[in-house]
Amino acid sequence: MDTMFPFGLPGATALYEVLYVLTFVLHLVLAQFVLAGTGCLVVLGFEKPRPDAATESELRDWLPFALGGAITLGVAPLLFLQLLDRRGFYTANLLLRNRYAFVLAALVIGFYMLYVAKSSRRAREGRVLRVVVPLLAFACFVFTGYTWSQNRILSESPDTWVRAFTGPVSFAELLPRFGFFAAAALPSLALVLAASRRDAMSRLANIAWLGFGLELVLAIAYVLARTRPLASGLTGAWVYVAGAAFVIEAAAWGTRRYGTAVAGRFLFLLSIAAIREVYRLGARADVNSQAAAAATKGGMPLFFVFAIVNAALLIYCLRRVVRVSGESAPGSSSEIGS
Amino acid sequence: MPDPLDFFYYPVRDFGLAMKGMIIGGMGVVHVFLAQFAIGGGMMMCWLQWRAWKHDDELARRFLDSFFQVLVLVSFVLGALTGVGMWLTAIQVSPRTIGKMVEEFHWIWATEWTFFCVEIVIGYTFYRCHRRLDDPTRMLLLAVYALASWASLFWINGILAWMLTPGGWSQTGSVWAGFFNPSFWPSLVYRTLVSLTLGGLVAIVVVHTIPGMSREDRGKLVNTCSLVLAPMAVMPLVGLWYLGTIPPDSREWVLGQSTAMTMALGGAIGASTLVGLYVVFGLLLGRLYVNAATATLLLVLAFAATGAGELVREGVRKPYTIRGSLYANSLTQADVDRMRKIGSVTRDPYPMPGKFPEPVLVTGAKVFRLQCSVCHTLDGANGLDHLTETWQPDQMRLNIAKLQYTKPFMPPFAGTAEEVEALVQYLLWRKAGQPQRWPIAAGQARLADIRRWLAAAGTHSPVRRTH
Numbered sequence: 001m002d003t004m005f006p007f008g009l010p011g012a013t014a015l016y017e018v019l020y021v022l023t024f025v026l027h028l029v030l031a032q033f034v035l036a037g038t039g040c041l042v043v044l045g046f047e048k049p050r051p052d053a054a055t056e057s058e059l060r061d062w063l064p065f066a067l068g069g070a071i072t073l074g075v076a077p078l079l080f081l082q083l084l085d086r087r088g089f090y091t092a093n094l095l096l097r098n099r100y101a102f103v104l105a106a107l108v109i110g111f112y113m114l115y116v117a118k119s120s121r122r123a124r125e126g127r128v129l130r131v132v133v134p135l136l137a138f139a140c141f142v143f144t145g146y147t148w149s150q151n152r153i154l155s156e157s158p159d160t161w162v163r164a165f166t167g168p169v170s171f172a173e174l175l176p177r178f179g180f181f182a183a184a185a186l187p188s189l190a191l192v193l194a195a196s197r198r199d200a201m202s203r204l205a206n207i208a209w210l211g212f213g214l215e216l217v218l219a220i221a222y223v224l225a226r227t228r229p230l231a232s233g234l235t236g237a238w239v240y241v242a243g244a245a246f247v248i249e250a251a252a253w254g255t256r257r258y259g260t261a262v263a264g265r266f267l268f269l270l271s272i273a274a275i276r277e278v279y280r281l282g283a284r285a286d287v288n289s290q291a292a293a294a295a296t297k298g299g300m301p302l303f304f305v306f307a308i309v310n311a312a313l314l315i316y317c318l319r320r321v322v323r324v325s326g327e328s329a330p331g332s333s334s335e336i337g338s
Numbered sequence: 339m340p341d342p343l344d345f346f347y348y349p350v351r352d353f354g355l356a357m358k359g360m361i362i363g364g365m366g367v368v369h370v371f372l373a374q375f376a377i378g379g380g381m382m383m384c385w386l387q388w389r390a391w392k393h394d395d396e397l398a399r400r401f402l403d404s405f406f407q408v409l410v411l412v413s414f415v416l417g418a419l420t421g422v423g424m425w426l427t428a429i430q431v432s433p434r435t436i437g438k439m440v441e442e443f444h445w446i447w448a449t450e451w452t453f454f455c456v457e458i459v460i461g462y463t464f465y466r467c468h469r470r471l472d473d474p475t476r477m478l479l480l481a482v483y484a485l486a487s488w489a490s491l492f493w494i495n496g497i498l499a500w501m502l503t504p505g506g507w508s509q510t511g512s513v514w515a516g517f518f519n520p521s522f523w524p525s526l527v528y529r530t531l532v533s534l535t536l537g538g539l540v541a542i543v544v545v546h547t548i549p550g551m552s553r554e555d556r557g558k559l560v561n562t563c564s565l566v567l568a569p570m571a572v573m574p575l576v577g578l579w580y581l582g583t584i585p586p587d588s589r590e591w592v593l594g595q596s597t598a599m600t601m602a603l604g605g606a607i608g609a610s611t612l613v614g615l616y617v618v619f620g621l622l623l624g625r626l627y628v629n630a631a632t633a634t635l636l637l638v639l640a641f642a643a644t645g646a647g648e649l650v651r652e653g654v655r656k657p658y659t660i661r662g663s664l665y666a667n668s669l670t671q672a673d674v675d676r677m678r679k680i681g682s683v684t685r686d687p688y689p690m691p692g693k694f695p696e697p698v699l700v701t702g703a704k705v706f707r708l709q710c711s712v713c714h715t716l717d718g719a720n721g722l723d724h725l726t727e728t729w730q731p732d733q734m735r736l737n738i739a740k741l742q743y744t745k746p747f748m749p750p751f752a753g754t755a756e757e758v759e760a761l762v763q764y765l766l767w768r769k770a771g772q773p774q775r776w777p778i779a780a781g782q783a784r785l786a787d788i789r790r791w792l793a794a795a796g797t798h799s800p801v802r803r804t805h
Contacts, residue, residue, distance in 0.1 A: 019448075065462050071418050072458045076451050078425065082440045087346055090433040093426065094349045100426040104419055111415045165349045165688045298513040299445030303452070310452040310486075314459055317482055321463055325470040 004237040005274050009281070012295035013288050016083050021273045023076035028269055030070035032185035033192050035145060037063050038110075038138040040189065040207075041117060045131035049124060055193060055200070060124065064114045071107065083294040088155035088284050095154055095164040096147065103144050110140035142182070149178040152276075156283040157228065173228075176221035183218055184272070186211025187249065191258075191265055198258055205253045208261075212250055228283070236278060242271030345673055347686050348433045350707045355718025358431040358711070363652060365427045367645040369420035371536065374529065374644070376413040376457075377491050378537020379405070380484030382566050387480050389562065391473035401559050403468070404548050405541055410465050414458060432712055434668035435659045442507075443497045446517060450493035456486040491529055499525045502584060502655050508662045524580035531573050532644065535613070538567040539637045546630035557627045564621040570614050577607075585661070587801050588654035591747065599653045606646035609639045656747035657799050665749035665799070667709045674752040674797045682708055682753040695776045702764025705757050709749075716768065726765055734762050735784070739791035742799045750797050755788035 006014040006021075037059045044056045081089055093100055113136045116123050123133045153171045154160065160169045190208040194201050249264025281287055353361055383402055390399035428436035440447065464479045471479070496517035500507065507516030541563040545556050581589055592603045613636055620626045628636075659666050665674070683704035690703045706714075710722060717723045726734055737744040738758050741751045751758060759781070767776050 065466075068414055068418065068458060068462065071415075071422065072455055075418075075422060075454065076448065078422065079440065079444060079447055079451065082425075082437065083444055086433075086437045086440070087348075090429050090437065091348055093429045094351055094433065097351065100423075100430065104423045104426070107419055108416065111419075115411065161349065162687050162689070166691065294441050294444060297442055297445065299443070299449070303445045303448040306449045306452045310456045313482065314456055317460060317479060318463065320475055320478065321467055321471065324472055324475045325467050 005278050005281075010288050010292065012291040013084070013281075016080050016291050016294065017277055020077055020080035020084060021270065021277060023073065023080065024273050025266070025269050027070060027073040027077055028181075028273070029188055029192075030066050030073055031145070032181075032188040034063060034067045034070055034114075035138075035141045035182060036185035036189035036207075036211075037066065037192075038114065038134050038141055039185075041134035042131060042138050045134055049130065054197065058193065058196065060118045064111060064118055067107075067111050067114060084287050084291055085155060085280060085284055086290055087286060088158070088280075089151070091158075091161055092151045092155035095161060096151060099147050099151075103147050106140035106143050110137045110144070113137035113140070145182060146174075146178050149181065150174055153177065156280055158284070171227075172225040173222050176218045176225050180215060180218040180222055183211050183214030184269070186214070187253075187265055188269075190253075191262055194258060194261075198256075201253075201256045201258065205256075208253045209250075212246070215246075238271045238274040238278065242268055242275065245271055345676070345685070347688065347708075349688050350711060351430050352707075352711065353715075355715055357713065357715055357719040359652065359713060360719060362424075362427050362431045363645075363649060365420060365423050366652070367641075367648050369417070369424050370648055371641055371644050372413050372417040372420060373491070374533040375536040375540055376409065376417050377484075377487045377530075378533035378535065378566070379409045379413065379540065380457075380480070380487045380537070381534055382537040382541050382563065383409075384477070384480045384484045385566055386562070387473070387477050391477055395562075397555055397558055398562060401541075401545065401548065405544050406465060406468070408540070408544050408547075410461060414461060418454075418458070432659060432668050435664055438660060438664055439497060439501070442513060442516065443500075446493050446497060446513070450490050453486045453489040453493070457483060457490065460486065488530070488533075491533065492526060495526045495529055496522055498651075501660050502588065502651070504661055504663065521580060521583040524576055524583055528573065528576045528580055531569050531576060532647075534566050535570050535573075535617075536637075536640055536644075538563050539613075539633070539640050541566075542628055542633040543630065543637055546633060553627070560621070560628050560633075561625055564617065567617045568622055570617055573610060573614065584654060585801075587746070591654055591656075592650055596653070596747065599650060602646045602649045602653065606643050606650060609643035609646065613639050613643065657742065657749040657801060665752075667712050667749055667752075669709070669749065669752050671798065674750055677752040678754065678792065678797055680754075681757055683757065695774055696763075696778055698760045698778055699764050699767055699776065701757060702760035702762070702767075705753060705761045706764060709752060710761075722765060723768055727769070731762060731766060732787075734765065735759065735788050736791055738762065739788050740795040742801075743795055746800055750795065750799055751792065752797075755785045755792060758788045758792070759785060 006017045009017060041056065041059050041063070044053070044059075050056075113133050117133045117137065120129075120133075123129045150171070153174055154164060154169070157169075157171070163169050187208040188211075190204040190211070194204050245264045245267035249261050249268060252258075252261035252264055351358075383406060386395075386398040386402045386405070389395040390402065425436060460479050460483045464476070464483065468476055468479075496519070499521045500516045500519050503519045503521040504516050505519035506512060507519065509515075542560050545551075545559045545563065548556075551559075581592075592599045594600055616636060621628065655661060656666050658664060659668065664670055669677070683701060686704055686708065690700045690707070692703070694700045694703065706716070706722070713720060714725070715721045726737075729737060735758060738751055738761060739755075741748045753761075763776070763778060767773070770776075
């Protein structure tokens with residue numbers, strides 16, 4: 001691939017790749033918030049409960065919804081993925097055998113643990129349950145993320161499929177790869193938390209800086225651990241964009257510029273998603289033919305029309321809710337189930 | 339691993355004694371039940387909110403809050419996850435089928451996803467903020483929620499109905515001809531009625547979970563919730579309409595020709611009838627009070643009816659999984675034609691685990707894995723060991739070579755005479771207790787017979803391809 005992704009790709013591949021990358025990044029932001037937020041709850045669980053702990057109560061309050069959102073937003077990239085790399089994705093799923101069922105079970109358990117962490121007084125204040133409940137949820141989400149990383153690497157490694165059919169195949173880059181995405185969750189979490197409390201940016205910057213350090217170390221470990229050849233895209237423009245975004249975001253945290261940090265993070269995640277795809281395009285020869293076959297099917301205008309109409313409908317409803325709830329109970333934050 | 343013959347071999351999963359249909363069916367029934375409950379629940383809440391707003395029904399308002407929590411906790415998470423689970427399970431069972439569905443209808447699915455997003459966001463918004471909202475805004479949110487969840491059904495229904503009655507798609511390949519297929523409307527109406535029923539029945543169960551409510555108030559709420567069950571009365575008519583739109587051979591199977599399918603249909607009708615009679619005569623006309631146990635029993639019956647109905651819907655597609663396009667074993671007609679000439683498993687790269695005394699048995703096991711294992715096990719549910727137990731070797735050869743005539747709901751055998759023989763040897767070897775030595779005679783005359791039978795049967799299913 002000589003030109004910057006997705007330019008230079010056949011039209012069908014480019015269309016599905018763009019849709020995949022954009023929807024994947026949206027999903028990734030919420031998934032990272034859930035993973036890092038749950039991990040944060042585990043750490044906070046070791047401290048004594050404090051009624052004024054805003055970060056903790058915010059996490060407990062929002063994590064179940066964020067998980068629901070992450071799952072919902074995960075449907076679209078899963079759909080577009082099946083158009084781009086059906087054979088690789090399906091084969092990897094089949095080779096991982098019952099893992100898909102365990103992932104589903106893990107997500108169900110994870111959700112209900114988050115809900116318990118939010119709604120049960122014992123889980124909020126009990127010495128043991130304060131740690132155990134979020135820890136269980138955290139383990140479920142780690143397992144889910146790890147499995148998706150494994151699935152992805154396997155799908156890009158057709159030379160290992162026959163071996164994987166008869167026994168487990170290990171990939172040296174699996175742990176650093178998953179670790180990188182998990183570490184990248186920390187700056188995302190810090191940004192989400194800072195959205196409602198800019199005054200806490202100094203404290204939250206510590207979480208972000210920890211994430212930056214781990215991201216850097218694990219990215220290097222990943223590159224060193226790879227046994228398969230790196231696609232040419234790794235040296236392409238998106239690596240420079242990722243690097244620039246990383247620096248911009250780090251600098252924005254240093255100077256407490258929230259908007260710039262958000263832009264930097266979004267660009268960074270977008271770059272990572274793009275680089276992932278360049279790898280896939282380098283590893284799987286049949287992506288273009290699968291995308292081209294899919295592009296002959298009708299219905300595309302329908303999707304874009306309803307995407308716009310439904311987005312407008314959502315905005316209208318949410319604006320009305322904000323207006324009405326503000327009028328009826330100014331300053332109120334009473335919510336059911338919390 | 340692209341195959342020069344354009345056939346891509348996926349690794350095939352083995353679920354032991356369980357039929358793959360049980361795996362996908364189990365997940366499917368739970369998902370359909372939860373998804374339809376979410377849809378009916380949305381309509382139910384609109385009805386309750388309308389009563390609270392226009393009739394100042396405080397009881398309805400109070401109940402709505404409890405009901406919505408159940409909807410969020412059960413349906414949003416389990417419903418969404420089992421939806422994704424359906425994709426993942428379908429991949430385990432038949433990757434080519436789900437791949438074909440996604441390829442043909444991905445824009446429809448993507449459109450459905452936009453409605454799903456609306457459903458989830460509006461649902462959570464209502465969940466978090468409803469106490470602070472005025473009645474018109476509450477009504478707006480619930481109406482949008484109900485509409486979005488029903489729209490999800492609208493889009494998915496077209497894809498599911500297409501699998502049995504692809505309609506004009508078979509000739510033109512048009513997505514819209516496939517989407518608005520012959521069974522689209524009856525299926526949509528029927529599923530909408532089922533959704534309303536499930537929403538109403540769950541609501542009646544939830545009435546009994548609200549603490550501190552008097553029996554009188556519970557009785558009033560049961561009567562209010564029962565009203566959304568009234569459309570159930572037309573379900574038999576819509577069911578007949580649906581039956582009228584499905585292919586004649588499928589209809590014949592559920593009306594007596596296939597014992598299993600007929601029993602499943604009977605179960606669905608029986609359970610639905612019991613619920614319907616209780617609803618009409620007990621709840622709507624008799625205005626009876628329903629206690630928690632009875633309400634739960636009605637819900638269990640509705641679950642049974644849903645399960646049996648889905649089983650029928652899945653089963654009547656045979657020998658196809660997508661009628662006229664993909665056989666139940668995920669092979670296309672073109673695959674069958676080609677594999678008759680060049681064999682079905684000689685290019686299968688995945689090894690056959692286990693010890694076999696003769697290579698021909700490996701071939702036979704691979705043929706079973708590729709062509710049979712999607713619907714059959716060896717010695718578990720729908721096991722071939724049992725089904726072929728009484729067949730003599732030559733009868734077995736004849737029956738497999740002419741498979742689509744032996745049983746019209748079976749697809750044609752996709753392979754060479756040598757592969758028929760390999761499969762027969764494999765089954766006979768298993769019948770003999772898998773001995774360590776298995777001498778096989780050359781048997782050219784035997785192969786000539788099989789070739790003759792294969793040629794006589796042809797490569798097509800006698801079941802009409804289109805509908």
